[in-house]
Amino acid sequence: MRVLIIDDETLIRKSLVRVALSRGHTVRAEKDGERGLKTWKVFQPHLVFLDILMPKLDGPSVLRKSGKKNNEKVIMMSAHRAFSDGVFVPGVDLFVSKPFQNVIDMFNQAEQLCFYDKEVSFYTEPV
Amino acid sequence: MEPKVQKNLNNQIQATKAYLRFCNNLFKASSLEDFLSLLYKETNRQFKTRSLVFCWSSGHFGPLQYICHSGGLYKKTCHHYKQYSGGKAKQIQVKREEDSQYLMTSLGRPVQNILSIPIRTNQYGKNTSIRIFVEFYIKNHEILLSFYESFLPLITKCVDRLLWKDHLETSIELWTSTFNELNEPLAIFDEKNNLNQANNIFNKIFDNMDHKPSSQPLLHWQKRIFERHSYFVNISNKLGKGPLQKPSSRGRKKEATEKGQPDGEDGEKKNSSYTVYHYTDISESLILRNKMIQNIKLAALGDLGEAIAHQLSNPLAGVLSMAQWILQSSLLNKETKKDMQDIVEGVSRSQEIISQLLDFSRTDSQLNIYDLNEVVRKTLPFVKSMICFSDFHVELYKKPLFVNIQPGLLKQVIFNLLKNACQAVAELNRPPQQIKINTKVEDSQGILHVEDNGKGIRTSDYENVFKPFFTTKNPNKGTGLGLNMSRHIVESFKGNLKAGRSSLGGARFTLSLPLEESRRQKHDISNR
Numbered sequence: 001m002r003v004l005i006i007d008d009e010t011l012i013r014k015s016l017v018r019v020a021l022s023r024g025h026t027v028r029a030e031k032d033g034e035r036g037l038k039t040w041k042v043f044q045p046h047l048v049f050l051d052i053l054m055p056k057l058d059g060p061s062v063l064r065k066s067g068k069k070n071n072e073k074v075i076m077m078s079a080h081r082a083f084s085d086g087v088f089v090p091g092v093d094l095f096v097s098k099p100f101q102n103v104i105d106m107f108n109q110a111e112q113l114c115f116y117d118k119e120v121s122f123y124t125e126p127v
Numbered sequence: 128m129e130p131k132v133q134k135n136l137n138n139q140i141q142a143t144k145a146y147l148r149f150c151n152n153l154f155k156a157s158s159l160e161d162f163l164s165l166l167y168k169e170t171n172r173q174f175k176t177r178s179l180v181f182c183w184s185s186g187h188f189g190p191l192q193y194i195c196h197s198g199g200l201y202k203k204t205c206h207h208y209k210q211y212s213g214g215k216a217k218q219i220q221v222k223r224e225e226d227s228q229y230l231m232t233s234l235g236r237p238v239q240n241i242l243s244i245p246i247r248t249n250q251y252g253k254n255t256s257i258r259i260f261v262e263f264y265i266k267n268h269e270i271l272l273s274f275y276e277s278f279l280p281l282i283t284k285c286v287d288r289l290l291w292k293d294h295l296e297t298s299i300e301l302w303t304s305t306f307n308e309l310n311e312p313l314a315i316f317d318e319k320n321n322l323n324q325a326n327n328i329f330n331k332i333f334d335n336m337d338h339k340p341s342s343q344p345l346l347h348w349q350k351r352i353f354e355r356h357s358y359f360v361n362i363s364n365k366l367g368k369g370p371l372q373k374p375s376s377r378g379r380k381k382e383a384t385e386k387g388q389p390d391g392e393d394g395e396k397k398n399s400s401y402t403v404y405h406y407t408d409i410s411e412s413l414i415l416r417n418k419m420i421q422n423i424k425l426a427a428l429g430d431l432g433e434a435i436a437h438q439l440s441n442p443l444a445g446v447l448s449m450a451q452w453i454l455q456s457s458l459l460n461k462e463t464k465k466d467m468q469d470i471v472e473g474v475s476r477s478q479e480i481i482s483q484l485l486d487f488s489r490t491d492s493q494l495n496i497y498d499l500n501e502v503v504r505k506t507l508p509f510v511k512s513m514i515c516f517s518d519f520h521v522e523l524y525k526k527p528l529f530v531n532i533q534p535g536l537l538k539q540v541i542f543n544l545l546k547n548a549c550q551a552v553a554e555l556n557r558p559p560q561q562i563k564i565n566t567k568v569e570d571s572q573g574i575l576h577v578e579d580n581g582k583g584i585r586t587s588d589y590e591n592v593f594k595p596f597f598t599t600k601n602p603n604k605g606t607g608l609g610l611n612m613s614r615h616i617v618e619s620f621k622g623n624l625k626a627g628r629s630s631l632g633g634a635r636f637t638l639s640l641p642l643e644e645s646r647r648q649k650h651d652i653s654n655r
Binding site: 010011012016018019053080099104 | 433
C-alpha cells in the first residue's frame with residue numbers, strides 16, 4: 001500500500017519510512033504541511049502519518065484541506081503535552097502521542113486499521 | 128538749688144535711669160523666663176508683688192503655657208483650660224475651682240488678689256492669647272495697673288520677640304531631633320562639598336567623614352541595603368554678602384556693594400546650592416521585588432514549559448524511534464546492540480525528566496487538597512542528582528497526609544530544604560554524609576522533617592536563618608532569601624517552618640501543615 005509520512009522531525013520521518021519500506025509499502029515523506037498536502041493529492045495514500053504542529057501548515061489544516069476522499073486512514077501524532085490526553089479532529093482514525101513506546105508496534109497498529117474498518121479511536125501511548 | 132528741689136531732681140534722675148535700665152534689659156531679655164524675672168523685679172521695686180504669672184497660648188482653646196515667678200521660683204507648665212474672657216486689664220477673683228487649684232499647685236499656696244493684664248501682640252499669631260497675672264498686696268490696684276499700662280508697648284514688643292524665638296527654638300529642636308533620629312542616613316553638603324549637617328546613622332556608617340560619600344548607588348550595612356539618592360537644594364541669600372544698603376534719596380537707584388556687585392532694581396538675591404544625600408532602606412522592597420521576580424519566572428516557566436517540552440520531546444522522539452528501528456535489525460553485533468539499548472534508555476530517561484520538570488514548574492494559583500507524601504515523592508527526583516554520594520533516607524507516613532496547598536510552591540520549599548541539607552553535608556570532608564526526610568502526624572498536623580549531619584545551626588540563629596539575606600553560606604551558593612521565602616510560602620498555607628537540631632548531629636527543619644479531612648475532594652498530583 002501507499003504510505004505518506006508528513007512530519008517536520010527528520011528522525012521520525014526516517015524511522016517511519018524504514019519501517020514502512022521493510023513491510024514492502026510504497027512510501028513518500030514530506031517535512032512540512034504544505035508539501036505534504038500537495039503530495040497527498042497526487043500520491044493518494046492509503047495510510048497517512050500526520051504530525052500536528054508543523055511549519056507552514058499544521059496537521060489538522062492539512063487534513064481538512066485534503067478532503068479525505070479515498071477512505072485513507074490518518075494517524076495523527078504529537079509530542080506536545082497539551083495533546084497527551086488525545087485530541088478530537090474530524091477525520092483522524094488514530095491519535096498517537098510521541099515518543100512512541102515502540103515505533104514498530106505503533107506502525108503495526110496503524111497497518112491494522114487499513115485491513116479492518118474501525119471507528120475512530122483515541123489512543124495514547126503513555127510516556 | 129534748694130535741697131528739696133535737688134532731692135526731687137535726683138529722684139527723678141534715678142527713676143529715669145531705672146526706667147532706661149529696665150527698657151534696656153527688656154530688649155536684652157533672651158527668654159520668657161528672663162522677661163518675667165525682669166518684670167517681677169521691677170514691679171517689686173515699686174510695689175509689693177507676691178507673684179507674677181505669665182501665660183500664653185497659640186489659640187483660643189489651645190494649651191496654656193505658664194511661667195510663674197514667686198520670689199525667684201520658676202515654673203513652666205502646660206494646661207488646658209478655658210481662657211479668662213474680656214480684653215481689658217482688670218482685677219479678677221479666681222472663682223473656678225480647677226483654676227484656683229491649678230494656680231495653688233503651681234505657686235504652692237492659695238492666690239487672692241490678682242490683676243489680669245491682656246497683651247496684644249502685633250505679629251505673633253492673630254489668635255494668640257497672652258496674659259500677665261499679677262498677685263499684689265497694695266490696696267489700690269489702679270496704681271499698679273497704671274504702671275503696667277505705661278510699659279505695655281515695650282512689654283508687647285519684648286513678648287512678641289521672645290515668643291517667636293521660643294517658637295523657632297522649639298521648631299529647630301523638633302527638626303534636629305527628627306533629623307538625627309531618622310533611621311536612614313541623611314546628610315547635607317554645601318556647594319564646596321563640605322559636610323554641613325549629617326544625622327546620627329550617617330555619621331555611624333561613614334565614620335564621621337566630612338567629604339562627599341562615594342557615588343556607589345547601593346550601600347550595604349548591617350544586613351540592610353540602602354539606595355543612594357541625591358538632589359540639589361537652592362537656598363536664596365536675601366541679605367547678600369555685602370553691608371546693608373543705604374536707601375537712596377530718590378528712592379529707586381541703589382548703590383553698589385563693597386564687592387562691586389550691584390543689586391538690581393528689584394533686589395536680586397544670591398543663590399547657593401546644597402546637596403542632600405539620602406540613603407533609603409530598600410531591604411524590604413528588594414525582598415518583595417525578588418519574590419515578584421521569582422513568581423514571574425515561575426509563571427513564565429510554566430507558560431514556556433509546554434512549548435519547550437515540545438521542542439525537546441520531538442527530536443528525542445525521533446532519536447528513540449530510529450534507535451528502536453536499528454535495534455530490531457539482525458545485522459547488529461552484540462556490542463552495538465547493547466549500545467543502541469543504552470541510547471534508547473538514555474532518551475527514555477530524558478523524556479521522563481522533561482515530564483517531571485513540567486510537573487515541577489507548574490504552579491496552580493488556587494489552594495487545593497493534596498497528599499503531602501505525594502508532593503515529597505514528586506520533588507525527590509530533582510534532588511537525587513545532588514545527593515548521589517550521601518546516605519539518603521526517606522521515610523514517609525504510611526497513610527496519605529491531606530493538606531491544603533499549592534503543590535508547585537510547596538515543592539519549591541521542600542526542594543530548597545533538601546538543597547540546603549545537601550550543601551551542608553557537602554562541606555563534610557569525611558563520610559558518612561547523611562540526609563533524612565520523613566513525614567508523620569502530630570496534633571492534627573502533617574509534619575515533614577528534613578535532617579542532615581552537617582555542621583548544624585547555632586541555637587541563637589534558629590530564628591535568624593529565616594530573616595532575609597541571612598546566610599552562612601559562601602556568597603556564590605546562596606542569596607539568603609530561600610528560607611525567608613520558604614517560610615512565607617508555608618505560612619500562606621497556615622503552616623509553620625522551624626529550625627532546630629537533628630539527632631544526626633546537624634540541622635533539622637520542621638515543616639508543619641494543618642491536616643484536612645481525608646473525605647474532602649483530593650486532587651491527583653500526578654497531573655499537576
